[in-house]
Amino acid sequence: MAWTVTLNGVTYTQASVEGNKYSDEASGLPAILKDFAAHAAAIKTATSTSSVAIGTGSKSFTVETGKTFVVGENIRVMDAAAPTTNYMEGDITSYDSASGALVVNVTSKGGSGTKVSWTLSAQGAQGAAGPAGVAGPTGVMLQYAGTSAPAGWLLCDGSVVSRATYADLYAVTGDAFGAGDGSTTFGLPDMRGRTSIGLDNMGGTSANRITNTQADSLGGNAGAEDHTITTPESAAHVHNRGANQFATWGTDFYATNSGGSGTNTGSTGGGGAHNNMPPYLAVNIIIKT
Structure with missing residues (x-):
């Protein structure tokens, strides 16, 4: 039985696509598919x-x-x-x-x-x-290789935004990343130059893998790009010398225990900070609104 179909205002028949007409761009399958897509879009x-x-x-x-x-x-x-x-x-x-x-x-x-x-x-x-698709729910944060946030997302740059405009996001984050003006705005997470870690007390119980209080608060932050070693951070150690080494009268001598007295050995090292960063690649971080 021959068929007839009207798509996007154009009527197609079985005869119009039989034989070598099948691939005809004006009346064959390519045209049918194009008009089908337009017809489906129009009715939906x-x-x-x-x-x-x-x-x-x-x-x-x-x-x-x-x-x-x-x-x-x-x-x-x-x-x-x-x-x-x-x-x-x-x-x-x-x-x-x-x-x-x-x-x-x-x-x-x-x-x-x-x-x-x-x-x-x-x-x-x-x-x-x-x-929400595979991007996940409001509040999800992702790494993003673009230079500006796509539609439905904001950069995690610490900006202050409207609580009314981004009501769904504010319902998720609250004031954890900044209260804004306290009534009409709120702060976005500020991921500039930072990485993230899981809350140490996630789920209500502390794992105590990170013991400072910042790790127990949503939006808490700590850490530094570099660090200078202090004396309490140095490992306990002694500088050994040969025992019973005495000098002639009027010259310096060295004691091998803390009970003696005498001059100290000269200090060395610069006391400067050392780099505290792993190798990194900088990208934007975005948050779903």
Whole structure:
């Protein structure tokens, strides 16, 4: 039985792709695949002028009719003016293809404010990695070879940022890396010239592998690029001399025990700091917002 399909406004028939027409770029399989992709994108995307505040929970929109949105499908709702900053993600709980009424249960978001121009894109069923994908949840820190942070991330440079704009991140970090102005801003982790270690009391019990108090506090920091050895840090030792070595009257002599008296041997060494750094490669560190 011969078939007919309309994709992206173009009608294809079995006859149009039979034989040597199969590879024809204008009407064969290449054209079908191109129009299929465009057709699929069109029926899984929409726009809306509904006035909606960015947040979690149930959100209602009016979109175009005739879309193929289905209940349970994951969808991303983006502010048309700033899609990478202001957005919401969640699952479709209802859609009326006749009226265009769409309801989304938002589980993650970025940005803030009430917006009136939206672009919506269904992403299919949510996979095992969740809406955050392999990058992980808000607050994850990664090494990054780029020069500036990508969308959805910030550099861990100790900057002070808005608690409202980055509410999800502030909910994770709180004031651990800086309280900002104490009310509207907070500090990002400052990884400039630093590496990280696991909290010594992670999980509530100290391992005592690092005993200073900084290692028991989220955001605690310690360590130095170089270090100067002090006397208490030197290993206990003696400088041995031959026993009963006496000098003639009026000249210096050396004692072999701490009970004697006499002149000291001359000091040596510069007393300067030594390098305390392992070999390293400098990259940016970014944090998921």
